[in-house]
Amino acid sequence: MTEKKELRVFSGVQPTGNIHIGNYLGALKQFVQLQEDGKCIYCIVDMHAITVPKDPLVLRENILDVAALYLAIGIDPKKATIFVQSDVPGHAELSWMLTCSSYTGELSRMTQFKDKSRGNESAPTGLFVYPILMAADILLYDADVVPVGKDQKQHIELTRDLAIRVNNRFGDDTFVVPDGRYLKEGARIMSLDEPSSKMSKSAENELSRISLLDEDSKIKKAIMRATTDSDGEIRYDIENKPGVSNLLNIYSAFSGKSVADLEKQYEGCGYGTLKKDLVSVTIDALAPIKKKFEEVRHSSELEAILAAGAEQANEIAEVTVKRVKGKFGLGS
Numbered sequence: 001m002t003e004k005k006e007l008r009v010f011s012g013v014q015p016t017g018n019i020h021i022g023n024y025l026g027a028l029k030q031f032v033q034l035q036e037d038g039k040c041i042y043c044i045v046d047m048h049a050i051t052v053p054k055d056p057l058v059l060r061e062n063i064l065d066v067a068a069l070y071l072a073i074g075i076d077p078k079k080a081t082i083f084v085q086s087d088v089p090g091h092a093e094l095s096w097m098l099t100c101s102s103y104t105g106e107l108s109r110m111t112q113f114k115d116k117s118r119g120n121e122s123a124p125t126g127l128f129v130y131p132i133l134m135a136a137d138i139l140l141y142d143a144d145v146v147p148v149g150k151d152q153k154q155h156i157e158l159t160r161d162l163a164i165r166v167n168n169r170f171g172d173d174t175f176v177v178p179d180g181r182y183l184k185e186g187a188r189i190m191s192l193d194e195p196s197s198k199m200s201k202s203a204e205n206e207l208s209r210i211s212l213l214d215e216d217s218k219i220k221k222a223i224m225r226a227t228t229d230s231d232g233e234i235r236y237d238i239e240n241k242p243g244v245s246n247l248l249n250i251y252s253a254f255s256g257k258s259v260a261d262l263e264k265q266y267e268g269c270g271y272g273t274l275k276k277d278l279v280s281v282t283i284d285a286l287a288p289i290k291k292k293f294e295e296v297r298h299s300s301e302l303e304a305i306l307a308a309g310a311e312q313a314n315e316i317a318e319v320t321v322k323r324v325k326g327k328f329g330l331g332s
């Protein structure tokens with residue numbers, strides 16, 4: 001591979017609505033920080049979103065929502081490329097070449113697939129091959145670093161395995177082998193009502209999550225009703241006190257204070273005090289995001305940014321597709 005001076009960063013978010021503080025603290029916050037460190041490419045992965053059937057009109061709105069949220073959290077289109085996956089045909093093309101380099105066994109071991117399909121024969125094939133499309137997203141841009149939440153670790157490992165396998169066959173100049181980048185605090189934000197499972201867009205209970213655009217009253221309700229425990233001590237202990245530990249994690253990620261400092265600050269206080277303070281910390285952190293979102297969501301700027309982003313992304317993707325097709329011996 002020719003020497004690359006600049007760090008290349010790639011990540012993606014599904015346009016499935018309800019972007020929550022888990023997505024933000026686990027992944028999106030890193031997107032903003034990394035803008036200063038290299039060339040960042042941030043994708044709205046709409047092709048991933050149709051692995052389960054979606055209403056086309058809702059999907060369209062969700063795509064624009066994520067684009068606006070990218071801007072609202074502080075991604076600067078002058079520094080980073082923001083684009084929609086299906087605007088770049090290279091994702092589907094490379095995905096097929098990688099499909100033919102993958103094993104059904106390794107895909108069957110993906111926990112996300114196992115969780116979502118539960119052995120059901122009519123589980124969509126898209127769910128099964130989803131990690132390959134994700135690998136294609138990353139490898140298409142020769143990404144060095146992929147900022148994601150910890151739940152994506154297995155998919156990143158698969159991406160690395162596929163890249164190494166293809167490199168072993170065709171030479172190390174085929175793919176850059178990427179690394180995942182996971183934050184310590186916020187890497188895994190748990191559900192507020194059921195702290196043993198991760199905060200999720202798809203959970204039925206609205207109060208299990210805080211979405212970035214939630215009203216203040218909803219934020220308050222979700223935090224004040226969050227599941228804790230009965231021992232009354234504010235202490236970080238994931239195993240025995242998952243609810244309180246999750247609240248401390250969220251507090252720490254939003255405030256920048258360490259969990260140890262928070263434990264000291266709240267020594268002898270009740271859960272009510274911790275929750276009340278966390279409500280204001282969360283409301284204050286989300287207020288500027290909500291304001292900026294409203295400004296940009298229906299602006300003409302948004303579509304222009306996505307069109308320019310697709311052009312930049314296509315330029316890089318076409319080079320990779322040509323290179324990899326050549327390695328496989330494809331084309332006329």
Ligand code: ATP
Binds near residue numbers: 198
């Ligand atoms: P969900 O499972 O919540 O429906 P998802 O994981 O499919 O959502 P994406 O929008 O694709 O959602 O995720 C965007 C990013 O957010 C990914 O990097 C993912 O790892 C991260 N993420 C998702 N849920 C959490 C969580 N509870 N804590 C930390 N990071 C998370």
Ligand code: LTN
Binds near residue numbers: 133
């Ligand atoms: N699978 C990820 C979303 C995703 C992604 C990517 C993340 C699709 N393609 C490429 C990083 C890089 C998820 O469900 N969170």
